[in-house]
Amino acid sequence: MRIWYVLLAVPLVALLYPPLYAKEDPELFGFPFFYWYQFAWVPLTAGITYFVYRMTRVDS
Amino acid sequence: MNPIESFETDWTALVIFILLFGVVTVLGFAAARWKRGDLDLLDEWGLGGRRFGTVITWFLLGGDLFTAYTFIAVPALVFAVGAGGFFALPYTIIVFPLVFLVMPRLWAVASKHRYVTAADFVKGRYGSMPLATAVTFTGLLATMPYIALQLVGIEFVLKGLGVSGEWPLIVAFAILAAFTYTSGLRAPAMIALVKDTLIYLTVIVAVIYIPSKVGGFDNIFASAAEALPERDTPGALIPGTPDAQVAYASLALGSAMALFLYPHAITAVLSSRSQDVVRRNMSLLPAWTFLLGLMALFGYMAIAAGISVAEPNLTVPALFRDMFPSWFFGVACAAIAIGALVPAAVMSIAAANLFTRNVWKQFVNPNVTDRQESQIAKIVSLVVKAGALGFVLFLPTKFSIDLQLLGGVWMLQTLPTVVIGLYTHWFHRWGLLAGWAVGMTVGTWIAVSQDYVPVWDTPIVGATMYTGVVALFVNLVVAASISLVFGQRWRGDAVDETEPEDYDELHETREPAPTVSAGVA
Numbered sequence: 001m002r003i004w005y006v007l008l009a010v011p012l013v014a015l016l017y018p019p020l021y022a023k024e025d026p027e028l029f030g031f032p033f034f035y036w037y038q039f040a041w042v043p044l045t046a047g048i049t050y051f052v053y054r055m056t057r058v059d060s
Numbered sequence: 061m062n063p064i065e066s067f068e069t070d071w072t073a074l075v076i077f078i079l080l081f082g083v084v085t086v087l088g089f090a091a092a093r094w095k096r097g098d099l100d101l102l103d104e105w106g107l108g109g110r111r112f113g114t115v116i117t118w119f120l121l122g123g124d125l126f127t128a129y130t131f132i133a134v135p136a137l138v139f140a141v142g143a144g145g146f147f148a149l150p151y152t153i154i155v156f157p158l159v160f161l162v163m164p165r166l167w168a169v170a171s172k173h174r175y176v177t178a179a180d181f182v183k184g185r186y187g188s189m190p191l192a193t194a195v196t197f198t199g200l201l202a203t204m205p206y207i208a209l210q211l212v213g214i215e216f217v218l219k220g221l222g223v224s225g226e227w228p229l230i231v232a233f234a235i236l237a238a239f240t241y242t243s244g245l246r247a248p249a250m251i252a253l254v255k256d257t258l259i260y261l262t263v264i265v266a267v268i269y270i271p272s273k274v275g276g277f278d279n280i281f282a283s284a285a286e287a288l289p290e291r292d293t294p295g296a297l298i299p300g301t302p303d304a305q306v307a308y309a310s311l312a313l314g315s316a317m318a319l320f321l322y323p324h325a326i327t328a329v330l331s332s333r334s335q336d337v338v339r340r341n342m343s344l345l346p347a348w349t350f351l352l353g354l355m356a357l358f359g360y361m362a363i364a365a366g367i368s369v370a371e372p373n374l375t376v377p378a379l380f381r382d383m384f385p386s387w388f389f390g391v392a393c394a395a396i397a398i399g400a401l402v403p404a405a406v407m408s409i410a411a412a413n414l415f416t417r418n419v420w421k422q423f424v425n426p427n428v429t430d431r432q433e434s435q436i437a438k439i440v441s442l443v444v445k446a447g448a449l450g451f452v453l454f455l456p457t458k459f460s461i462d463l464q465l466l467g468g469v470w471m472l473q474t475l476p477t478v479v480i481g482l483y484t485h486w487f488h489r490w491g492l493l494a495g496w497a498v499g500m501t502v503g504t505w506i507a508v509s510q511d512y513v514p515v516w517d518t519p520i521v522g523a524t525m526y527t528g529v530v531a532l533f534v535n536l537v538v539a540a541s542i543s544l545v546f547g548q549r550w551r552g553d554a555v556d557e558t559e560p561e562d563y564d565e566l567h568e569t570r571e572p573a574p575t576v577s578a579g580v581a
Contacts, residue, residue, distance in 0.1 A: 008157040015150040016313055018305035022298050030277030034298045035357075038149045042350045045153050049160055050343035057336070 076390025138359030220377020
């Protein structure tokens with residue numbers, strides 16, 4: 001079960017390595033890539049955290 | 061165009077502001093009766109009886125971590141330097157997976173052993189009074205200027221409303237002090253409901269309305285791309301250089317690790333009903349992050365709107381004033397100012413918990429009764445806030461801002477003791493203490509010697525990094541070396557009162573902590 005915790009590393013890598021996203025294109029709704037990429041990681045991280053929460057939860 | 065230094069009084073906005081502030085004041089006092097408990101016990105006054113559920117914890121933690129000052133300072137930084145200020149977004153995204161990993165363990169062990177503060181835990185874990193005192197000292201030191209900054213946040217909002225002078229700030233402070241004293245943690249928890257609703261309303265309206273007035277997001281980013289390189293210290297829309305990127309990532313990581321070590325974060329976590337509440341919240345709190353990201357964009361909207369202010373911290377008030385009708389400007393100002401009350405209250409309660417448990421009970425009167433303990437905490441919460449007010453009234457604002465920056469560096473130095481301590485007691489308590497002392501010294505020295513710029517051109521590594529991360533690295537090296545040298549020596553006398561299963565985050569949800577006089581008025 002604990003293996004699921006590894007998923008929590010995904011947003012860390014995605015956000016702590018800026019060369020992945022420090023660029024202007026492609027734009028989305030007028031937002032440069034740098035901005036919408038990081039905004040997109042807000043719900044993505046929430047989703048991953050929720051998934052890990054469900055998978056590691058012990059129902060009592 | 062001359063930069064704006066002060067505003068005319070906007071009476072409509074001011075009346076709305078005062079009305080909303082009044083509602084919140086009443087709520088703050090009424091909170092004493094909510095989820096009734098015996099407020100003469102520290103567990104009740106200082107942790108709300110450890111029985112906040114998912115919803116309340118969400119409002120409280122959100123209102124507590126995303127402070128009013130953040131809402132003023134982040135857009136101001138983005139306005140001034142561009143992308144560099146946007147690190148607040150990755151910072152407040154990654155903080156939640158990190159907390160998800162660490163904090164349920166602290167909650168579990170604290171609930172089992174009735175710990176109220178991180179220093180309580182450290183004392184139990186390492187049996188070391190000096191180490192617990194170091195953690196206490198760091199928490200108090202970092203919290204004071206942070207409370208002061210909340211008052212600074214209110215000050216800038218009042219400036220935006222065109223109110224000058226110090227008395228309004230003193231009134232706001234007196235209200236805050238009075239309801240914290242009577243209601244304890246219940247007051248900010250209840251006020252957070254109102255504050256958060258107002259903040260969400262303001263930001264959603266602003267994010268739809270303002271771009272429509274300044275030519276959409278295309279134009280907002282285009283104006284920023286044009287204006288930022290022209291600044292005295294040139295900014296950029298995208299952090300292009302490797303140096304800027306390392307600084308960006310290290311600030312995000314370091315700030316995220318520091319955030320949940322702050323006493324006010326730990327207090328809010330420990331006040332929740334169960335580990336499950338803590339864990340579930342970590343997937344719900346990013347809603348706040350999204351809000352903060354939108355607010356950061358206000359910095360660019362201000363550029364597109366041609367706002368010019370004498371100091372960046374006036375960016376948001378000036379933008380709102382420029383864009384909104386008076387009545388809504390009043391609502392927005394109230395949202396931010398009330399937003400300052402929640403963290404300020406939680407921080408002063410956290411500081412009071414720390415002082416009472418880890419200074420007073422430790423050094424002054426070990427036989428303090430439960431009732432005296434709660435009484436002392438209430439008085440300390442007043443003293444702490446009076447100190448913060450003194451900061452704001454008698455020292456330059458820059459002083460509080462610089463100290464708050466140091467606060468993050470300082471809090472990070474307790475990470476080896478508190479966070480690693482949740483997993484292992486391999487580190488020797490003297491190693492941890494030495495590492496802490498060296499980290500504090502190195503971090504403070506670097507920050508002060510380069511006039512409080514948060515990043516440092518680190519030799520050997522050859523990159524520009526967040527000072528706190530550099531100091532933490534030195535701290536860990538010292539702590540590990542000494543732990544290796546000492547080995548098992550002198551560990552026998554330090555009794556670890558915790559058992560490995562006390563930390564188990566997969567433990568079934570425990571009952572709310574028993575309160576001695578539950579149900580008694």
